[in-house]
Amino acid sequence: RQRIMQALADIEAKHQVRVLFACESGSRGWGFASPDSDYDVRFVYVHALPWYLQVEAGRDVIELPISDELDVSGWELRKALQLLRRSNPTLLEWLDSPVVYRSDAHAMARLRTLVPDFFSQLRVRQHYLAMARKNVRGYLQGESVRLKKYLYVLRPLLAARWIDRGLGLPPMRFAELAQATLDDAALLEEINRLLAIKMQAKEGEYS
Secondary structure, eight states: OHHHHHHHHHHHHHHTEEEEEEEEOSHHHHTOOOTTOOEEEEEEEEEOHHHHTOSSOOOOEEEOOOBTTEEEEEEEHHHHHHHHHTTOHHHHHHHHOSOEEEEOHHHHHHHHHHHHHHOOHHHHHHHHHHHHHHHHHHHSSSSSOBHHHHHHHHHHHHHHHHHHTTOOSOOSOHHHHHHHHOOOHHHHHHHHHHHHHHHHSOTTOBO
16 A cells, blocks of 8 residues: 555656545455455546646546556546546446545545436446456456456456346445345355455466
């Protein structure tokens, strides 16, 4: 956490921005991190007023080179608002992340109040189903499969099922998705067993 907070402070100083919100977006946010999982830090930031008064729009993404265990990138606030208007599932997940490193209480409260107005069940469902199909094609075709790749298929499928059950916006945590959408006790037990193995294994281990 200290390294992450320092990275955010360095970004603010270098780019002359203010980080409004920073969270985990990967396996540590989903709840099935391995001991050696990266820290996938995502953030929303704002520039000083002169940046918004330019004739030409500036770059609205900040990305740091992936270093050691840190993967850090963020979106400018206006970009985030445009994505929210389109019910972007990635941004919606950030706002629901259980692991938060930085949060401007006033700004984030206002941003979250907009979520119900722009949440589209159709768009978010299509996103998760497309993600599941892509991950099946990309990760589950060989004889050996990395453990986490099963979860990369299961999680979007459960998110789509959450929506199909009329439960609204899917939560980020995998365990919450599984508990609310799986009625088959044997299947849930098998998935929990896979989760336990994944969380004890290293990132690159295969089944």
